[in-house]
Amino acid sequence: MLRFALLAAVSAISAVAAAQAVAHFEARQAPEPRAAVAQVRPLAAPEAAGEAASIAKSSDGHFWAEADVDGRRVRFLVDTGASAVALTVEDARRLGLDPSTLNYEYGVQTASGQARAAQVKLDSISIAGARVDDVEAFVIESGLETSLLGMTYLGRLSRFEATRTALILRP
CATH class of the missing domain: 2.40.70.10 (Acid Proteases)
Incomplete structure (x- = not known):
């Protein structure tokens, strides 16, 4: 029974650590704020x-x-x-x-x-x-x-x- 409890605790700690790592990775990979994107302008075709x-x-x-x-x-x-x-x-x-x-x-x-x-x-x-x-x-x-x-x-x-x-x- 102690073995089962220890395995469950290790699994829970691993899951929390994995979730934190994913959140940290996603925060680093997040796109720049919209304000920065709005400054990029496509080349415009000549107007009619x-x-x-x-x-x-x-x-x-x-x-x-x-x-x-x-x-x-x-x-x-x-x-x-x-x-x-x-x-x-x-x-x-x-x-x-x-x-x-x-x-x-x-x-x-x-x-x-x-x-x-x-x-x-x-x-x-x-x-x-x-x-x-x-x-x-x-x-x-x-x-x-x-x-x-x-x-x-x-x-x-x-x-x-x-x-x-x-x-x-x-x-």
Whole structure:
């Protein structure tokens, strides 16, 4: 019985010591206070410029945007669910890109399924005056029927809002 009591006491002391060691270790590993973190600022992408723009809702219920991309016209389906601007091979060609020389190193999920994509940078996209410079985009190798205006453009606006009849873009 004495042996059992001694074993229980040693176990309890070990548990307390282990808990103190963990607490001491966690205190040393704790992140710096929020005030110090708040001073770190990410590199900001260039802001959008120009005037607010309005895109009328189409009879099919979608928002279709006629955009000036690097000085050429591209028709986009506005897609807030697309994380990036996505270009068809045909639109990429019209923009002066040679799809056969691009590196399709990214796997992406499209409405048609898995596809390969090449990352490109567009100098600017302007829709009725709402302009964003240095826009990351992807050329989708196959399976994309129309180019998509995704969040690498939309997310750089100060705001965008959908009404029953229009999509308002605010630089």
